[in-house]
Amino acid sequence: MRDYSPPMEDIAFLLRQVFEFDAVMSRLPGQEEMNADMALAVLEAGGRYCADVAAPLNRIGDIEGCMLDDIGVRTPTGFKNAWKTFVKDGWPTLSGDPDFGGQGLPRIVQLLFDEMLAGANMSFGLYSGLTHGAIEAIAHHGSxxxxxxxLPKLISGxxxxxxxxxxxxxxxxxxxxxxxxxxxxxxxxxxxxxxxxxxxxxxxxxxxxxxxxxxxxxxxxxxxxxxxxxxxxxxxxxxxxxxxxxxxxxxxxxxxxxxxxxxxxxxxxxxxxxxxxxxxxxxxLNAMFTMMNAERLFVAMQGLGLAEAAVQRSLAYARERLQGKAANGEGPIAIIHHGDVKRMHLTGKAFIEAARALAVWTALEMEKQERSADPAERHSSAGFVALLTPVIKASFTDMGFETTVLAQQVFGGHGYITDSGIEQFVRDARITQIYEGTNGIQALDLLGRKLLMDNGELPFRLFRLIRSELSVDNEAEDLKSWANAVDDALSRLEDLTRHLMRYLHDIDDVNAAAHDYLQFFALVCYGWMWVRMARAASLATQFGSNVTLRKHHLCRFFVERILPRTRALDASARAGSDAIKNVDMTGFV
The missing domain is CATH 2.40.110.20 (Butyryl-CoA Dehydrogenase, subunit A; domain 2)
Structure with a gap:
């Protein structure tokens, strides 16, 4: 199998069916001529670069590492030539300002390309990834x-x-x-x-x-x-x-x-x-946070990209690996047919596809924030992006790491051996939870700062938007039941938000609740995305019945097997800080 395959079918489904990409672009100054066909053509080419040039170097980079000599840093074999091709083909310029040599493409193209590059070769992708943040800081704060x-030098690569x-x-x-x-x-x-x-x-x-x-x-x-x-x-x-x-x-x-x-x-x-x-x-610090906020979304896409790559590899292995027997005694059978292996793959796919959808929705809000002719829409979109940035960074990377570990588990003992390549994904994914602000810091940012924006109204604006999209009459019973389940979780999140906002003056309570609150928030957002995708799949006749069936299976799995985590997170977030702050760790053994 290929080291990495770009998830173009899912990307096309999101742009064409779920988010009305063409309609959104048509009303944004500077993007009126952009449409899904153009975006997908760029991403198809980008996916080929990721699969054909970057991915084959991933294992080499892990084995060789970088070296330091009297001249400076030496990167692994092939990286230097891959960079020359990267620059020659114009990939650094995707979302750059045209006034300084960039292509000016929507953020959504940049973020999805970042996902593919991380899935193909995260180490290589980091050489360009930090540059985007530097561009943002200089563009917003430099003379x-x-x-x-x-800027022309940075944008060109x-x-x-x-x-x-x-x-x-x-x-x-x-x-x-x-x-x-x-x-x-x-x-x-x-x-x-x-x-x-x-x-x-x-x-x-x-x-x-x-x-x-x-x-x-x-x-x-x-x-x-x-x-x-x-x-x-x-x-x-x-x-x-x-x-x-x-x-x-x-x-x-x-x-x-x-x-x-x-x-x-x-x-x-x-x-x-x-x-x-x-x-x-x-x-x-104000200027640096401009850079860091851009990088936090980039890191989130790394978590998503690694999860996608790991699941691709574990699925291929599970379809070929023979082990055990079927319920009727026939065997050996491919392990993909075993219930626990199915559970692990469905968990990974349910996260990956919902996260990608949430990233696309947020990228479109970033375009509205920057380009909309309506000041009220720009303000609203800016608030949503600020609110969701810590949620996306922390949850994509937490669940991205969880997904790589599940993919490794599918391999059994072979997943612990370097020959499989899967253990590298686990090691690479771990840093995403740490750098550009640890995920604990993201949770504190959400609960201690972002909830207070717009005088505490910002999260409830998002909640109202989600509810308006969940409440659709005259649809199939399965879609209605999934929407109702997400709506129930949303109601509990609203209630928890009001509860915690009464205690934001107490840093101990904020610290105790922050992680659980962010994870709860993320799961509701994923549920929202799954309802949107399941509805769109019911109408997506050009994608075929298999797409509809797969999206509906994953939506049901998410609602029945993952969304219930919100009840435990709710209880934990409400438990207060006594069980944490009253422990004297100086003498703790």
Whole structure:
């Protein structure tokens, strides 16, 4: 079998049947000519690159890893040539601003391509993935001179971008960073300090590498309000584009990691390196969060992509592996016919297809947020995107990891052996729950911040939208029963939301409930997507009866076997914090 097959049939179903892609695009300024046929043609070509170029290098990258010598980082065999093809074919430019050389395609095309690239070769995909966030930060906060100089290079792929936040003593709490920035008197700054866990901090692809570095100015106040953001390139160009040679920073080491071994995750040393201020002094965290929010959706698609790739491989294995007998005594039979193996695959597919649908819905809201001519619609869509970003990042990666583990379980002992390739997916997926803000941080963001947006009205606006789409008369009994089950879970989520909002002043209660609340929230969103897909499948005659049957089977499985998790999450989230905060961990054994 191929290492990876792009899920184009499901993508086409979502764009053409579930979300009325053509109609949405037709009313958004700048996207009026975009339609599903055009988007799918781009994604078909992107899928071929992922399957034919990136996927065959996935195992090589895991085995070889990256090396550091006197020249710098050496990436695994084939990565450098794959990058040349990546740039030549224009894949870095997909969603870039046309004013700076981008194609200006909708975010939905970018996110679905990101999913496929992660499923094919997550390590390779990370070299371009951080660049999108750097583009966002510079575009929103950089000076006109910085944008003119660096955005064309970043969008074309002749330059890549990274973010340098974490230090040995400063992880999530960025207020503790020690990296310093001294004014040079000529509009530039000199950056000195060390950073760790810097994804794509260096590579051998050629071209420049822009580091967006958080640092403190000499007069900075303590804490996060004293942090500024600086653009620190590997090779210096002044704002007129004149070359100034190699900048004074270096790779201290390449991190030795559990997974994504083909990715050069570096410890970086900045030694009086030249940098340019991005945005206002003291507001670096604001600029950095522009980058991080973009990356959180990118990481979510990594979780989804790895889940898809793992299930593809486990399904192929389960159809061929003979073990045990059927109920009538005949055998041996392929293990795909065993009930527990079916359960594991259905669990993975129920997550994957609902998550992909939710990603498409959110990407369309991002387009409305950016392009709609209606200010009220832009505000509404911006709120939905902000609300769902932590939900999507945490739930896609949690369930993505769960799905890779289930796929590994299908292989039995062979899944624990490297020859199968499945254990790499488990190792690679694990980081997605940690970087770009741990999933615990995402849960705290949702419960402690996002619920308060629009004076606490934002989540209920989404809930009303979901309910309006669940309430459809004159439809088949099975569709009605599935919609009613999701509506019941939604009612319980609304009640839990009101309950928890009364306790948001108590950080212990917020901490205790946040994880369970986010998972509950995500499951209701997945249920909403399943009802939409099941209804669309009933009408999708051009996709054939097999698509309708499969979507209905998966919707029923989700409603009967996964959605009931919400009841346990509800009870746990309501339990309060006493069982956690009253334990003295200093003497706990």
């Amino acid at each position: 006109e001179e910085l944008k003119a100089l660096w 002749t330059c890549t971008g990274v973010m340098a936040l974490t230090e040995p003593a400063a992880g999530t709490d960025l207020g503790l960073i020690r990296t310093r920035a001294e004014p040079s008197g000529d509009g530039t700054y000199r950056i000195t300090g060390s950073k760790i866990f810097i994804t794509a901090g260096d590579h051998d692809f050629g071209g420049n590498i822009v580091h967006l570095v958080l640092a403190r100015l000499p007069d900075a106040v303590p804490g996060v309000k004293g942090i500024s953001l600086f653009l620190v390139p590997k090779f210096i160009y002044d704002l007129d584009g004149a070359s100034g040679g190699r900048n004074s920073f270096s790779v201290g080491s390449i991190e030795k990691k559990m997974g994504i071994r083909g990715q050069a995750t570096c410890a970086m040393n900045y030694e009086n390196a030249a940098g340019w201020l991005v945005g206002e002094a003291g507001r670096g």
